[in-house]
Amino acid sequence: MFSKRSVIANIIGVIFYVHSISAQTVYDSVQIKQYPFIQYELNVLERADSSESFQKFLAKTDSLFKQKKSKLSIVHFGGSHIQADIYTDYIRYHLQNDTAGIKGARGMIFPYKTAKTNNPVNYTINQTGNWIGCRNALTKNECNWGVTGINASTTDSVASISVSSANKFEKLYIENLRIFYNLHCTTHQLKLDYPQTVQSARIDSLGGFVEFTFTVPIDSFSFSIQKDTLDSIPFEIYGMLLENNRPGIRYHAMGVNGAKTSSFNRCSMLEHQLKFLNPDLAILSLGTNDTHDSSFTAENYYNSYDTLIQTIKRVNPNVAIIITVPNNSYVRKNSENKNLSTAEQVIKDLCTKHDAVYWNFYRIMGGPKSAYTWYRNGIMKRDLVHFNREGYWIKGDLFYKAFMNSYKNYVERTTTK
Numbered sequence: 001m002f003s004k005r006s007v008i009a010n011i012i013g014v015i016f017y018v019h020s021i022s023a024q025t026v027y028d029s030v031q032i033k034q035y036p037f038i039q040y041e042l043n044v045l046e047r048a049d050s051s052e053s054f055q056k057f058l059a060k061t062d063s064l065f066k067q068k069k070s071k072l073s074i075v076h077f078g079g080s081h082i083q084a085d086i087y088t089d090y091i092r093y094h095l096q097n098d099t100a101g102i103k104g105a106r107g108m109i110f111p112y113k114t115a116k117t118n119n120p121v122n123y124t125i126n127q128t129g130n131w132i133g134c135r136n137a138l139t140k141n142e143c144n145w146g147v148t149g150i151n152a153s154t155t156d157s158v159a160s161i162s163v164s165s166a167n168k169f170e171k172l173y174i175e176n177l178r179i180f181y182n183l184h185c186t187t188h189q190l191k192l193d194y195p196q197t198v199q200s201a202r203i204d205s206l207g208g209f210v211e212f213t214f215t216v217p218i219d220s221f222s223f224s225i226q227k228d229t230l231d232s233i234p235f236e237i238y239g240m241l242l243e244n245n246r247p248g249i250r251y252h253a254m255g256v257n258g259a260k261t262s263s264f265n266r267c268s269m270l271e272h273q274l275k276f277l278n279p280d281l282a283i284l285s286l287g288t289n290d291t292h293d294s295s296f297t298a299e300n301y302y303n304s305y306d307t308l309i310q311t312i313k314r315v316n317p318n319v320a321i322i323i324t325v326p327n328n329s330y331v332r333k334n335s336e337n338k339n340l341s342t343a344e345q346v347i348k349d350l351c352t353k354h355d356a357v358y359w360n361f362y363r364i365m366g367g368p369k370s371a372y373t374w375y376r377n378g379i380m381k382r383d384l385v386h387f388n389r390e391g392y393w394i395k396g397d398l399f400y401k402a403f404m405n406s407y408k409n410y411v412e413r414t415t416t417k
Helices: 002-023 052-067 088-099 261-265 269-276 288-292 299-316 340-354 372-378 387-416
Strands: 071-078 107-109 123-128 132-135 150-154 158-165 174-181 188-192 198-204 209-218 220-227 235-241 248-255 280-283 320-324 357-359
Touching: 002 280, 052 071, 052 209, 052 261, 052 320, 052 387, 071 107, 071 269, 088 248, 088 261, 088 387, 235 269, 261 299, 280 299, 288 299, 299 320, 320 340, 340 357
Parallel strands: 071 248, 071 280, 107 248, 280 320, 320 357
Antiparallel strands: 107 235, 123 158, 132 150, 150 235, 158 220, 174 209, 174 235, 188 220, 198 209
8 A cells, every 4th residue: 555655745846747748848047047068159150241142041040039921941951969859959940939929830751650669759650551761861772762761661561650749738730731742643542531622632743742631730641552463663752741720940950860961962863852842041060970981081971062052052052051060979988079170171261252141059069079068967768879859958958049149249239230
């Protein structure tokens, strides 16, 4: 039999657990712990004041914040740090919530679970059928990839995918849905469940997607794929764009575990699909996997990054670009990554060429050997490459503050004029 004291303790424990879950779903920068080894004075967006394209993006941001009428699109490319969508979700949350009336939409997502890899915790994926994942990071893979850099395929006669909100405080608000898949494959038919909520549906054969518009906003959906023939041609999904009519920021996190700069250059449909995201700002966080490679050279890194940037600029010549310098890390937990200072200089050179801005997180976190310092303080994982949840929240908070400081500087300058 339980004692009165143990029952009270259990109740307190439940209350604490619920509170801790709530704290994880509503990001509060006040709760972010400060550490003496983080170089807060270096937390700025370098070249922000001199980059013409970035200043134009800040002007768009200012218009959105004040008039609350427009839409802005941010696309963030990266590796495992971005696929996890922890620090990027922190940034997304604050950009969409710190100013009332600009909630925006969730943007492009991928059902990572179908590809048997880790899914962001901010939306839930369930599926039926046998799915095979294929990501651009594996050089042995030769697949059809778009802007997400990953696909999942099935040859089953019947399969399905469902998407739902994972956070009761941050519901998905979907008025328009686009599902990107191999439309040329006529062996499978895609059918959305609960069609009574659908106002219209159309297939865009040139765009490579099916589009559904809903009579009322939804926060979950599911669709089935049915095979009509005995052919073995697979159904492939490349991503799902969750949109609505609300003004605000769309923050698309396009991360693939193990991705290098060259990985996204392998995506034959990237440029085509990126047009539908219409990026006003591209944030590029690639380099950890490049610099861990024994064959890393500054020339290859520069050329590969340069190719990716040119692809993005073909979609929008006026796009603003932020390149983030990779964090300090160790190779196989025992040897410090010695290529980071070289990558840092390459990024600076790329920014000069492309009128871009850079965020030097390598220096901000403490420079050489700082990954071990973060680990000893409980905010980095044992692999000395990835952060734990608190570490990613700190990273997201630092980036958001650096961005907002650049915005405040822009407002002060234009107000003075």
